[in-house]
Amino acid sequence: MKLRIATYNIHKGVSSFGSRPRVHALKQALNSMEADVFFLQEVQGRHDRYATRHAGNWPELSQHQFFAGDSHHCAYGMNAVYDHGHHGNALISCYPIASARNQDVSDHAYEARGILHCVVQSPAGELHCYVVHLGLFAGSRKRQTEALIAAVEGSSPPDAPVIIAGDFNDWTNQLSDTLRKRLGVTEVFDTNLPARGFGTYLRQLSGRGVKIKPARTFPAALPWLRLDRIYVRGMKVESAQVLHGPLWARLSDHAPIVATLVLE
Template sequence: MRILSYNIHKGIGGRDRRYKLDRVMQVVEHENPDLICLQEVDRAVKRTRHDDQPRRFIEAFRPAAHLYQLNVKLKEGGYGNLVLSRWPFQAHHQVSLRQERRKPRGAQMCVVATPEGPLHLVHWHLGLAEKERHWQAEHLLQHALFRESCHLPTLIIGDYNDWRNTLGRRGALGRDGFHQVTAPRSRFRSFPSYLPMTALDKAYTRGPIAVRHARIARSRLARDASDHLPLVIDFHLEPGPGGAQRVSEIS
């Protein structure tokens, strides 16, 4: 199974600043993922020609299930997170991760009925301040809607904005038994796309998930399409209860 996480920057190129959503779609299509997690997806915003971007992605990829979370509301429209799945959802929830008066953020939680069994998928886009990110992680892990599916194999993916990599090492994810897939950071630099200097796009797993391959997609088109590069992970669910994660190949 393959999952892709991608901050698409509303379809605006990181270097040429041109709005071309088709470039983003081509990058995603080239990777042929089963699960697509997109951040900064516009809907009805002037800067992106009032496009309904979630609808365009749904029409292009025809998923069995999808979920859009509008986090930031603007005078016209807004933007947020989008999940597309090749397989149906058994359950799904969306929660706010907004801390006080900071910029609205959110997390999407889906139990995906994969061919290998149920997967608890969490997709988020965290804040810019380190204390804010730690609060957001703690808030999610203690949330009742997260806890009701936490016995399942769990994958948390998205734009963490965690450039110092503290959420896993001494933060809530590490304390809660999650393993970082996107390590070492030097192999997962994804921002800015045209000259990647830091690793912002990350994934953590807990439970019987075997990661076969994890990488940043570095094609020429990906470097032009957004200000982030996509994160691509191939994985399987291990049969039976329990079982530690195996990482066969990370590059």
């Protein structure tokens, strides 16, 4: 079975500059990806100020419900709560969502973070999907990664297909090796190794091999930092790409990653 998935930090449905509403354009962009499952971060569950300021251009539904429409299933994990609303992670799936649980992994009062775990009932069986948004500080990310590992180990069978996707804020790529070793996952760009050359030859001679790096996804107009990831277990990566450029820069500060997986 083939499965097309996407991960995307949607910046609460407003533009990076000027906070102009982008919710309707985002829905069109999501539809254009033709993904079976979307892993979304910074999804606005409610924002009274935007709803009032942009009346007529801001949906009455929560963003995850608006994006899902009548054709998809959705689950929402509320993380940050404030007087005029709240936002968090969301999973949108063309397949039924059997269960959903949101775990608070906030490391301090200034950054509300969570892990949304959903069990998706695909035609090939259950998929354990984890939507992740980690903190801005290295110490927080390390502790949140330990919480993620414990969550995956405690909520999914060891032989179950697993997808972990989201905004890891891990621009120095310190977490991937830990996740690979502890959970047996692969990042979707792990197989995109650089072409053989003199530098590769020297690394092989030294025994260091080729350094595996995730894709660049931030900022969306000209990605430089490696923030967003998709880790999988129990499936083969057929393809993966970052969607970036002027069009995507108008929608969010992050570029989305789209990947096609084959269930093993």
